[in-house]
Amino acid sequence: MSTPKRLVIATRESPLALWQAEHVRDLLKAAYPSLEVTLLGMTTQGDRILDVTLSKIGGKGLFVKELEAAMMAGRADIAVHSMKDVPMHLPEGFTLAAILEREDPRDAFVSNQYNSLDELPAGSVVGTSSLRRESQLRAKYPHLNIQPLRGNLGTRLRKLDEGQYAAIILAVAGLKRLNLPERIKGILSPEQSLPAVGQGAVGIECRDDQPELIELIASLGHRETTIRVTAERAMSRTLGGSCQVPLGGFAELEGNALRMRGFVAEPDGSRILTAEQFVTLSDDAVAEANQLGGSVAEALVKQGADKIMASLA
Numbered sequence: 001m002s003t004p005k006r007l008v009i010a011t012r013e014s015p016l017a018l019w020q021a022e023h024v025r026d027l028l029k030a031a032y033p034s035l036e037v038t039l040l041g042m043t044t045q046g047d048r049i050l051d052v053t054l055s056k057i058g059g060k061g062l063f064v065k066e067l068e069a070a071m072m073a074g075r076a077d078i079a080v081h082s083m084k085d086v087p088m089h090l091p092e093g094f095t096l097a098a099i100l101e102r103e104d105p106r107d108a109f110v111s112n113q114y115n116s117l118d119e120l121p122a123g124s125v126v127g128t129s130s131l132r133r134e135s136q137l138r139a140k141y142p143h144l145n146i147q148p149l150r151g152n153l154g155t156r157l158r159k160l161d162e163g164q165y166a167a168i169i170l171a172v173a174g175l176k177r178l179n180l181p182e183r184i185k186g187i188l189s190p191e192q193s194l195p196a197v198g199q200g201a202v203g204i205e206c207r208d209d210q211p212e213l214i215e216l217i218a219s220l221g222h223r224e225t226t227i228r229v230t231a232e233r234a235m236s237r238t239l240g241g242s243c244q245v246p247l248g249g250f251a252e253l254e255g256n257a258l259r260m261r262g263f264v265a266e267p268d269g270s271r272i273l274t275a276e277q278f279v280t281l282s283d284d285a286v287a288e289a290n291q292l293g294g295s296v297a298e299a300l301v302k303q304g305a306d307k308i309m310a311s312l313a
Helices: 015-031 063-072 131-140 153-161 174-178 209-219 221-240 285-303 305-310
Strands: 006-012 036-042 076-080 092-099 106-109 125-128 145-148 167-171 187-189 203-205 247-253 259-267 274-279
Touching: 006 015, 006 063, 015 036, 015 076, 015 153, 015 174, 015 203, 036 063, 036 187, 063 076, 063 203, 092 209, 092 221, 106 174, 125 131, 125 153, 131 145, 131 247, 131 259, 131 274, 153 167, 167 174, 167 274, 221 259, 221 285, 221 305, 247 285, 259 285, 259 305, 274 285, 285 305
Parallel strands: 006 036, 006 076, 125 145, 125 167
Antiparallel strands: 076 203, 092 203, 106 167, 106 187, 247 259, 259 274
16 A cells, blocks of 8 residues: 555544544554645534524534535545534445544533532523433423533533533533543433434545545544444434434444444433344444444334434424
């Protein structure tokens, strides 16, 4: 394999996105010392529209389209994404060349006054950007006032500090990556809040007509994370999941045993459908993970998940 002399990484310009792109740059420089790696910072439509929830403006794919356009135009070679922002179906001409080792995928409870959800008084305003989190909170804590919360991590924390919210729910991974672990008052277990598909994982996308580049990037991939996220994405893809649907999927790997949990819910939490399955992996682990995710999705459909999703489309 011949190593290119220069690579350009397309990235959003939020602090967290830049951390992820710089992390990939550093991994590439460590693996290929002669490689020159630069960043192309971009503002996406998802970053520009902050006054409405993502589910109402087209979903998380709005965070990746401009980056893909830059790659197609030859302005960038690769793009770095949070895997939970990557649509389940990539546009023709693109591929995920690598999924990096996952950070903690769980949700964090963040508050300046309270230590846990259980401590919040009735009527307390809790902010979240996610229908997935909202549906689970409404089901378990119907006495709380769940309100939308958009913006990058710093903006969300500022709104909390200004007193607009009693607490907010954020991804543990983002807080850790931006050196803000002290803001985490508590970590929600998967039983409290099942994580989003791909949460905590970073993916590298490139055009699919560049085999040498794909081989170079693939060397950064993390096998366990790839298996887990493959199962989660297969579940969401089979269901046709999007930001418009409260949906969670979480796979855990212990040895060769892969456990996959998933749910689909009504936004108000009045109905939550759950499914869980296991598989013992063999040599073709990624393909088996893909099958497991699809099987969990089918189990949810048998309970009526397709009807919930059709009603929200």
